[in-house]
Amino acid sequence: MAKANNVITFSDEQAMVLQSARDFCADKSPVTAVRALLPGNTGYSDDVWQEMVALGWLGIALPEQYGGSGLGFGSVVPLAESMGRGLLSTPFFSTTLAAQAILRAGESQQKDTWLPRLAEGTTATLALLDNEDWGAPDTTCTATVAGSEITLQGTKWYVPDAAVAQLFVVHASLDGESALVLVERAQLADSALQSQTLIDETKRACKVDFSGVSVSADAVMRGPLAASALRDIHLLGALLVAAEAAGSAAACLDVVVDYLKTRKQFGRLIGSYQGLKHPTVEILTAMDSARCHVYHAASVIGDEALSEDAEVACRMSKAQATDAITFAGDRAIQFHGGMGFTYECDAQLYMRRAQWVQQQFGDAYHHRKRLAALLLD
Amino acid sequence: MAKANNVITFSDEQAMVLQSARDFCADKSPVTAVRALLPGNTGYSDDVWQEMVALGWLGIALPEQYGGSGLGFGSVVPLAESMGRGLLSTPFFSTTLAAQAILRAGESQQKDTWLPRLAEGTTATLALLDNEDWGAPDTTCTATVAGSEITLQGTKWYVPDAAVAQLFVVHASLDGESALVLVERAQLADSALQSQTLIDETKRACKVDFSGVSVSADAVMRGPLAASALRDIHLLGALLVAAEAAGSAAACLDVVVDYLKTRKQFGRLIGSYQGLKHPTVEILTAMDSARCHVYHAASVIGDEALSEDAEVACRMSKAQATDAITFAGDRAIQFHGGMGFTYECDAQLYMRRAQWVQQQFGDAYHHRKRLAALLLD
């Protein structure tokens, strides 16, 4: 049994970050802007991206020596929540997580080379999955040493923002152990990237074939640090998705509430019916729970390898946020009646977001299964 | 995958049995009569029992050669549903199941000896459990052969109606295989029976210590027939509890509906609130499902060893009926508000029935686990 270490700490500095992030996302990502980006190739506005870089958000979790502001990873959480609220998708999450991988697993030279560039807005991403299974015990992607070169073999699926990433952090098996290999975009043929059609139209991903790509030895991170970083990245990724989802669930709730307050049927505002009112309260409480877990997780994560408490917090965040948004998205469609069934109605944006959220970094059950081992054994 | 063999057959004869059972239970077991029996030792009226015997109900599933009416076990189901509806508890289920055990596992001599007596109202019961686990892979109760005698060792828990049973069919391990041993009440010291306090106050059970009881070899049923009968008894028991529970759930629904139609709060009949109306509809549909499964099971059970279709049907019946009545009982208390919290309110009778039902012959999950093996592998 984990001890009930139920802290939520939130500094004035974090409150300022949160407020400015909310304002920024509300300003830059109204739903009209979100919809305008849906058909595009990259799915985001480079102008907005550059503004985010200028605000220092890409370095917020990086130490000052790498051009970051050293506020710690917990400070990314309010950003993620705000982006989720505004359905603002950019390579922020991919790049932030790739930077964490390098920060946690890299040699000094790797960190010196890459972290300042990532803090300045060079885009990066993680290539983790070989198939649909987030719980797969190992990777089928291999890295083979030949002289001073290391050659990759294998295809990664669902690589987020791959089409615009300048750097790929690739999980591969090297001599039977997990390694993280740094591959630059220039090392990949255009044909190596195959765009995928995602259920959440604000998101982008590719299948990427790394077969035959060779890198020098200093592009590899391996050993216990890499294994530990790989575990942490999965947890931090789950937390960011959870924070983003909590924001999206809150926005979805607003959309539902607005409709229930204005739509009449049979002569009454439909929000007065308990059949709609009570489930809407359930959306609220599920979303509240998700945010509680997320803020708690943000409070117990440090720069070092994640503690067991932090692992519990990240997993609970993802499990709860998944349940909250899948319920919210589903009810949002239903409660909009015929309108909810149209592409024009914003409910579908959250519904699709929900379907995407639940699959990222493992679904709710994936995390609960691991929580059981942490809490019951 | 089981084929979708979704039959429900129901003969005119069965319809007559159902109607007369409903009338009988409504007449003999109004809630005042139920409550009057709660504090008693046996929990039932011997007069009513004798009337049931006179109606031939104890022989309804027994072949005519044993004094039964040969209608088959399926015809017990409408009786069980009616008894559940009236919360009419008697040793009917125990005796009926004990008779099935002998019918399915017994030698001719055992059947000739016992079945006519059971059809005439001699009470009997099954002693199955050694502990709380309905899924236990074997029994710790042993039967040891010494000369022409067989001696039992072990205590059985939760033996229904044990205080009044004249015959016990005891599941014991004999030479490493399952056997059913017939023990008469006279062979037990009074001190061997220890009354248990059940959550459903209409029910009665004892812990029974069979240690040291010796019976002659002709009181033992063993071999493949006994093993098959033991399996069938567990399934038939589950089905009877399910049928009884479906009836209790229907009665519980009536109690809820009556209250929602007459109680006012804040100037409105409370049944007009969707917050109560919609869950009450869920009670209805859950109860309807349970009854559908139960009637289907009654339609596919024969006198021979149960088919896989019959096994699926019995397990679905118990799983569904458990869910229906636990939900109905819980909501019945809640929807009665303060009144529901009193012993005087009938809601508690169903609530307690629900808690008892879910544990008999394995809970819902116990059966779903076994259904998975039947349906998915």
Place this chain on the structure above:
Amino acid sequence: MSEVSEQELGEFRAEVSAWMKDNKPADPGFLLPQTFMEVGSEQVLEFLREWQHKIWSAGYLGMAWPKEYGGQAVAPIYQRIADQEMKRHAVPICFNVIGLSWTGPLINDIGTEAEKQKYLKGILNAEDVWCQGFSEPDHGSDLGNAQCRAVRDGDDYVVNGTKIWTTMGNYAKYMILLARTSTQGARKYDGLSFFLAPMDVAGIDPRPIQKMTGEYGFCETFFTDARIPADCIMGEEGQGWRIAMQTLQYERGAEAGAAGGLMVVRTVMEDLIKDLRGLKRDGEPLLKDPLVRDRLVQLLMEEKAISLGERRQAHSALNTDYPFSLALSGKLRSSEFAREMRQYAVALQGAQGSLYVGDDDAISGGFWQRAYFNNFATTIGGGTSQVQANIIGERVLGLPKD
């Protein structure tokens, strides 16, 4: 019609089965619709038109309808067998549903000889696509309150207003239209009339609505001084409500007068389980996971309970408490079951569940994702699940009205 022997029926079933096996179309390379509400492109329309024509030509559609209007005048049981075989062979749907299941039987029942001659055969052979103009944007669940106006002017009615959820409105040749010919009358229902309206007159503008799936299928149809010939009215002025209600009764299949044909692609647990068989969770087969198994069993139980409910309705002795319970709860239960099942079907796919229709790697082409999204048409359309629960609470259980 005389009694049909079991043997004849068995032979007929074998014949249909063989035909379906031989004639089931090859995968056209695009995802076919699960219901007629998803016919959103010319390509799909033409494919399905050809298929329906083929089935009709083979004699497996409208079998119980009179011969002179394209039918075969045989007992409805034949059509039911043909429908079962279409389902079993998982062939494409017969898409002209408003014609086959609603308009056709209505005209057969109460239409004039002229109407029968004019419309019935075109419904069966798929030449004339029909759409429905009942719902309006501002009062979706409140049909009696329809506001679309039809004002008599010489030999025409001049129609102004808007209808919504007009499936295939943009492809249809005719519409069954419920419009208000009078604002007088004691009850709002009394001013409604029913038209068999041509869609090719000036002033009718069906605009396709994009669905949440990204696809098309429905229209919002605008009427601006559209002149519908007066002889397109069915029955008399003011009988519209009664005729509309009658129309809604035919859906239940050939026994109720519908032409038959497969209306909905089957979406059953058996197929879902097949689709999941290759997937893994934690490196092990997904179908070996205890939680997944438990949930699938719960869904199988509910699927079976719904199916058993239909059988149980045949025994009145088993339905004495709440005699209309099973009949009135069927729509709520089957649509909500489908929602849960389809939602879970997506959830179970792991990362593959984040792919969508159009991605080559999506399981069954994204069938389950689209099935989940489209299922809201059934939990919303024809009275939302919330309204259905009210109906059951009030009409079956006798609870007080809202």
Place this chain on the structure above:
Amino acid sequence: MSEVSEQELGEFRAEVSAWMKDNKPADPGFLLPQTFMEVGSEQVLEFLREWQHKIWSAGYLGMAWPKEYGGQAVAPIYQRIADQEMKRHAVPICFNVIGLSWTGPLINDIGTEAEKQKYLKGILNAEDVWCQGFSEPDHGSDLGNAQCRAVRDGDDYVVNGTKIWTTMGNYAKYMILLARTSTQGARKYDGLSFFLAPMDVAGIDPRPIQKMTGEYGFCETFFTDARIPADCIMGEEGQGWRIAMQTLQYERGAEAGAAGGLMVVRTVMEDLIKDLRGLKRDGEPLLKDPLVRDRLVQLLMEEKAISLGERRQAHSALNTDYPFSLALSGKLRSSEFAREMRQYAVALQGAQGSLYVGDDDAISGGFWQRAYFNNFATTIGGGTSQVQANIIGERVLGLPKD
């Protein structure tokens, strides 16, 4: 009061902890109540009276109250620490809750000197049991509509009417009574007055109500021409509603003015998991079963979320969307969580779950069975969960009223 150092507090905590360890009563051989609403026998009452007296004598109850009335006039943080240690050591409850948490703080705040002298110490040392007379049989959730009449007659008020859910009414020396002294007035609230009423006058008949658990604890209290001295009124005639509402504010612990003490036996997942550890399912440890594990984790998550909600309320920046959401949903969430958890606790016990309080083999003496049943007091009392959901929907989300 001056600032208290962390060190002082730490030392105090160690001291209380040691005292609780040394003085925690041995198992009395009967099941102790989980809340004061379950004090249903003299035996239990006397046991708890002695225990509360002992805690007070040791200086761990009413610590923030003035010294002259039995308190110690220290900072409320001391009491909070004492309460935490009582919980941690799982000692019996301080049963005189209506006195400790409601009446006492009320008298401290707005009582006269005479009232303070007369009542406060007896509340703390458990000599004077208090009960509450607010609810009435016919309008449980609608307090402002109270109909129990109190008519001035000389030096008395003559009281007629019925109160219900008067916990320990049959053992109480005093009742806080909300009664109607006037049927005039613009609002129904304006005719209510608040009394500190003696229970030993003629015409007051508290009849124990048997609960669904089979136990006692509540009464229905009948007033028949009961003469309550006029000086028992609190404040002025007509101020009853305001004072009753003020009374309901104190429950939240020592910081809000309550005397403190453990009010409820802790019923937490950690204890449940301990109780389940010996059980088996299919011959294997129950806690190794994947479904059981998954559900327990869900409950642990919800338990933690509720607890985290209290922490989150301290950061206003984290509560900007719906500022009152966490505060107003607390009762609904914790009571419904407890219901689910306790119901599951019984379900998990296998055949043992069919045993009940009084059976030696029942797990923890039937603790979870009784806990589940008694939990309905929290999902019904103080506004049912359905009413709570309305309050949240309307006051937090701004949805229209019913």
